Amino acid sequence: xxxxxxxxxxxxxxxxxLTAACRAAECGKHVAMLxxxxxxxxxxxxxxxxxAAAWMRRAERLGVEWMAGARVFDAPEPQRLAVETFEGxxxxxxxxxxxxxxxxxxxLPFPGWTLPNVMGAGGLxxxxxxxxxxxxxxxxxxxSGPLLLAVARYMKTHAADVRLIAEQASQGAVTRFALRCxxxxxxxxxxxRAGLVGIPYRTGCWPVSAQGxxxxxxxxxxxxxxxxxxxxxxxxxxxxxIPNLELAELLGCRLSQSGxxxxxxxxTSEAGxxxxxxxxxxxxxxxxxxxxxxxxxxxxxxxxxAKALFGARSSHQRFAKALEEAFALRAELRDLPRPExxxxxxxxxxxxxxxxxxxxxxxxxxxxxxxxPCQGRICGGAVEFLLGWRVESVRPPVLxxxxxxxxx
Amino acid sequence: xxxxxxxxxxGTGVEVPAGAMVSTAVALADVSAYRRSVSGEPRGPLCGxxxxxxCRVTIDGRAHCRSCQVVCRPGxxxxxxx
Numbered sequence: 001x002x003x004x005x006x007x008x009x010x011x012x013x014x015x016x017x018l019t020a021a022c023r024a025a026e027c028g029k030h031v032a033m034l035x036x037x038x039x040x041x042x043x044x045x046x047x048x049x050x051x052a053a054a055w056m057r058r059a060e061r062l063g064v065e066w067m068a069g070a071r072v073f074d075a076p077e078p079q080r081l082a083v084e085t086f087e088g089x090x091x092x093x094x095x096x097x098x099x100x101x102x103x104x105x106x107x108l109p110f111p112g113w114t115l116p117n118v119m120g121a122g123g124l125x126x127x128x129x130x131x132x133x134x135x136x137x138x139x140x141x142x143x144s145g146p147l148l149l150a151v152a153r154y155m156k157t158h159a160a161d162v163r164l165i166a167e168q169a170s171q172g173a174v175t176r177f178a179l180r181c182x183x184x185x186x187x188x189x190x191x192x193r194a195g196l197v198g199i200p201y202r203t204g205c206w207p208v209s210a211q212g213x214x215x216x217x218x219x220x221x222x223x224x225x226x227x228x229x230x231x232x233x234x235x236x237x238x239x240x241x242i243p244n245l246e247l248a249e250l251l252g253c254r255l256s257q258s259g260x261x262x263x264x265x266x267x268t269s270e271a272g273x274x275x276x277x278x279x280x281x282x283x284x285x286x287x288x289x290x291x292x293x294x295x296x297x298x299x300x301x302x303x304x305x306a307k308a309l310f311g312a313r314s315s316h317q318r319f320a321k322a323l324e325e326a327f328a329l330r331a332e333l334r335d336l337p338r339p340e341x342x343x344x345x346x347x348x349x350x351x352x353x354x355x356x357x358x359x360x361x362x363x364x365x366x367x368x369x370x371x372x373p374c375q376g377r378i379c380g381g382a383v384e385f386l387l388g389w390r391v392e393s394v395r396p397p398v399l400x401x402x403x404x405x406x407x408x
Numbered sequence: 409x410x411x412x413x414x415x416x417x418x419g420t421g422v423e424v425p426a427g428a429m430v431s432t433a434v435a436l437a438d439v440s441a442y443r444r445s446v447s448g449e450p451r452g453p454l455c456g457x458x459x460x461x462x463c464r465v466t467i468d469g470r471a472h473c474r475s476c477q478v479v480c481r482p483g484x485x486x487x488x489x490x
Binding site for chain 1: 425427432435440441442454455456460461
């Protein structure tokens with residue numbers, strides 16, 4: 001594949017990436033937008049989303065070049081990315097870069113979590129949107145956050161038999177969150193709940209183990225002092241979201257507690273590199289859209305356009321804060337894995353072995369935890385919570401790449 | 409564009425809706441293990457978005473393809489570990 005040069009390159013085609021690409025192109029810049037996924041829209045607009053399609057039409061009218069199925073695996077020199085697609089490899093040059101790499105689910109290990117058909121909450125929804133048949137399937141949805149409700153609604157609409165929604169946060173925390181929500185968000189949530197009549201929503205409830213031979217057959221849950229087992233075909237379980245930071249780290253961008261550290265123009269500690277959306281901290285759709293717009297304006301040189309959006313961003317940031325506080329993970333979840341439970345699914349490393357190390361680096365060196373194909377993307381979020389470790393140390397390739405792609 | 413696509417999973421023919429991912433074809437073939445872990449456990453998709461690499465399969469002879477990120481094409485030959 002031929003190497004290319006652009007004024008602005010946007011990595012990620014979810015809400016933040018789409019708005020960033022459009023805003024930068026409106027400033028007259030030659031813009032490329034790439035994404036690992038075959039379709040634009042990111043995770044929230046996965047599948048045949050009207051919103052994503054509308055933004056894509058706008059991006060295409062503005063001359064944004066869209067590269068699907070393109071994964072950035074290295075940044076071999078300043079202002080250049082190494083990119084691999086199904087067809088081959090190329091280098092993409094930029095003057096400004098916007099990181100809109102989004103978020104993934106946080107998974108916590110418990111006995112049985114590696115069984116087939118134990119999936120993420122967003123994971124099951126993504127797979128269902130990709131065609132996985134769910135009609136008639138008995139589904140238990142567990143973990144934490146408003147995503148559980150959205151997933152339950154999707155499953156119910158598509159004729160799945162949703163048995164239970166298990167939210168680990170307490171009823172008090174969920175109620176306080178509802179009271180702090182802006183009216184529009186609250187109405188959205190009430191609408192979601194109304195669509196879920198007949199499905200139990202239990203707060204202070206979480207899975208403690210999953211059982212099955214070659215695939216999931218049942219899940220055991222705890223709620224207060226009560227423990228019981230539900231037969232099911234699918235367990236959709238995600239404990240909130242964590243930002244995708246690997247590329248930002250590789251580029252040397254400073255991180256904050258919540259994600260990529262950015263200034264008011266969404267610019268990172270590295271000049272000319274911007275970040276927007278969930279990568280800068282989990283904040284939801286509206287915050288991602290406005291951050292993308294600000295980053296796109298700033299990267300395109302439209303400072304006034306960016307400033308005009310600062311007010312909107314602040315109000316969405318307040319919602320993000322409320323979300324984070326309400327769905328903070330309870331300490332009991334640290335007791336979920338047994339000594340023999342695998343924490344690292346790529347290398348099958350048990351909790352016992354990981355816990356015996358004193359930090360992430362030592363665990364990687366001594367146990368191979370985090371050294372498999374996912375490179376710690378799954379176990380990293382778990383040990384961060386379970387052991388309080390800082391999980392870092394990326395190195396290229398940040399995603400597995402073919403030898404031929406790395407040999408130039 | 410046709411409404412469905414035919415491909416094979418471990419040699420068995422499967423028909424999926426157009427636009428479906430390879431992960432769907434494997435599920436429809438009723439395969440329990442997309443891959444076997446290093447200690448031999450059956451594994452299937454977890455994240456659904458190309459992060460976890462649990463759903464990887466061999467597509468047309470190319471190993472380690474994430475089945476949740478690849479759109480089914482007519483005549484594709486998919487192989488799993490289980």
